[in-house]
Amino acid sequence: MPRKNKTTGFFREIAQAPTTAQERTDAAVRLIRETEAEKRADLTASLRAARIARDGRGTEAGPVSGTAKPRV
Structure with a gap:
């Protein structure tokens, strides 16, 4: 069976x-x-x-945008 890698020689x-x-x-x-x-x-x-610097959030987690309203 031939080898998968196509190398020859010492190296x-x-x-x-x-x-x-x-x-x-x-x-x-x-x-x-x-x-x-x-x-x-x-x-x-x-x-x-750039977006994190613009929002001023840094490493802290801010509110998640686009959350769905709970169904009643």
């Missing part, structure tokens, strides 16, 4: 470059997705920090 932590067109495409897509996910995470963190 097994160094992976081989993708060889087929499909593998190269997959590697490019994976790289693009990872960089876009990092950008979104950074933007989300900065917007969250």
Whole structure:
């Protein structure tokens, strides 16, 4: 049974470059997705920090907005 990881030689932590067109495409897509996910995470963190600073809540928990009224 062939190995799942595509490493050869003595230094097994160094992976081989993708060889087929499909593998190269997959590697490019994976790289693009990872960089876009990092950008979104950074933007989300900065917007969250700005919103907390604007509201002046800091680390304390404020009232939850949008709570439903109890049904009678």
